[in-house]
Amino acid sequence: MYDFCTTSRKIYMVRRSKKMPLLNRFRIQQAGLPFMRRVAGYLKPTTEAAQRFGFAAKKNIIELHENELKRLCVEGEVRGAWQGADCGYVFLKTASWIWGCGLFLDPGRVVCQLPKSMKRWFAGKL
Amino acid sequence: MRLVTVKASGRQVLDLLRSEGVSLESTPVKWFYRVGVAGAPGRLKAYHLGLIYPQTLASALPVLALDPRPGDIVLDLCAAPGGKTTHMAQLMEERGVVVANDRKFARITALTANIKRLGLTNILVTFYRGERFPLECGFDRILVDAPCSGEGKYRVGERGEMLFSRGRATNLPAIQKGILKRAFDLLRPGGELVYSTCTFNPEENEGVLTYLLGKREAQVLGWDPPLPACEGITEFEGVKYDPACRRCRRFYPHQTDTVGFFVARVAKPR
Numbered sequence: 001m002y003d004f005c006t007t008s009r010k011i012y013m014v015r016r017s018k019k020m021p022l023l024n025r026f027r028i029q030q031a032g033l034p035f036m037r038r039v040a041g042y043l044k045p046t047t048e049a050a051q052r053f054g055f056a057a058k059k060n061i062i063e064l065h066e067n068e069l070k071r072l073c074v075e076g077e078v079r080g081a082w083q084g085a086d087c088g089y090v091f092l093k094t095a096s097w098i099w100g101c102g103l104f105l106d107p108g109r110v111v112c113q114l115p116k117s118m119k120r121w122f123a124g125k126l
Numbered sequence: 127m128r129l130v131t132v133k134a135s136g137r138q139v140l141d142l143l144r145s146e147g148v149s150l151e152s153t154p155v156k157w158f159y160r161v162g163v164a165g166a167p168g169r170l171k172a173y174h175l176g177l178i179y180p181q182t183l184a185s186a187l188p189v190l191a192l193d194p195r196p197g198d199i200v201l202d203l204c205a206a207p208g209g210k211t212t213h214m215a216q217l218m219e220e221r222g223v224v225v226a227n228d229r230k231f232a233r234i235t236a237l238t239a240n241i242k243r244l245g246l247t248n249i250l251v252t253f254y255r256g257e258r259f260p261l262e263c264g265f266d267r268i269l270v271d272a273p274c275s276g277e278g279k280y281r282v283g284e285r286g287e288m289l290f291s292r293g294r295a296t297n298l299p300a301i302q303k304g305i306l307k308r309a310f311d312l313l314r315p316g317g318e319l320v321y322s323t324c325t326f327n328p329e330e331n332e333g334v335l336t337y338l339l340g341k342r343e344a345q346v347l348g349w350d351p352p353l354p355a356c357e358g359i360t361e362f363e364g365v366k367y368d369p370a371c372r373r374c375r376r377f378y379p380h381q382t383d384t385v386g387f388f389v390a391r392v393a394k395p396r
Binding site: 017023025026033051099121124 | 220221222238241243245246247249252253263
């Protein structure tokens with residue numbers, strides 16, 4: 001079981017604990033895992049949440065070959081004929097690992113939403 | 127390095143590491159492996175997927191001595207960059223709460239980045255001076271991995287290069303005493319804390335513990351660690367320390383082939 005805490009931009013996911021109320025008086029800098037972020041009125045899953053809970057997703061997953069994922073990181077977007085995804089945020093998967101999110105736009109176009117550190121790392125591997 | 131089994135099983139993580147050409151040697155500590163890897167661990171897929179935490183074997187020892195259990199409310203008073211904090215959350219199977227505190231904002235950034243990378247959900251991050259942490263609730267267990275002179279790290283790297291730097295102006299034992307005393311006051315009756323440093327200096331180890339024993343009714347507990355260890359010392363260069371310091375454990379690099387450490391378990395009577 002989890003609880004959710006919100007700030008103006010982020011929603012955090014915290015493992016539920018009976019003892020949590022004891023800690024209410026502390027000034028908390030971060031509680032649990034950043035789960036969603038508000039982006040232009042939409043909710044975007046964070047990379048951390050995608051990696052942690054993406055395995056449970058039943059749809060809106062785009063499977064890429066590792067070289068396609070590298071190209072997505074370097075070029076910012078890739079095109080292809082992916083089935084079973086609605087327009088909006090999707091999970092990016094290679095083999096059995098979810099890496100984070102992409103933005104699925106017109107049919108066949110995915111825009112990279114992975115963090116800069118990961119983009120730099122993938123760019124270095126090319 | 128430590129395998130983080132929150133997002134995948136240990137077997138899956140090991141298979142991924144082996145597929146990247148990492149050689150792994152098991153250790154007596156669960157989830158810890160000695161690794162042979164070309165370049166930094168940060169170049170591995172497993173790192174970016176939050177499946178590993180590069181960490182010395184010795185840094186597992188304070189956490190093992192504390193033995194946090196699922197459901198506990200645990201405080202890590204000097205938490206950044208988060209190796210021991212996340213190890214505790216992993217041992218607790220993410221049940222209960224770990225409060226991870228540090229006094230330096232730059233270090234808090236590293237701490238939160240590591241918590242996010244590993245995907246842990248039961249850690250709260252706070253930003254207080256350790257010796258002034260608010261006395262608002264009694265913790266079941268507290269880890270004080272105190273700032274220290276770091277002598278235990280002198281033998282780091284294949285050539286054993288020295289990291290010693292002269293001219294330290296900070297009075298580390300005074301800081302350590304303040305933090306340890308506050309940690310003891312934050313324990314609930316019957317709770318336990320672990321005081322650890324990565325230094326050999328008795329002034330920062332047995333000296334600090336002797337100070338606590340003089341100020342509070344603390345009990346030093348014994349411990350049977352998974353790596354070769356020596357007893358704490360009771361006298362050094364004419365200075366005597368409390369006889370209970372024998373129950374502490376000193377870990378030396380030549381015996382453990384890792385960073386040197388000092389670990390003391392302390393209980394608060396019911």
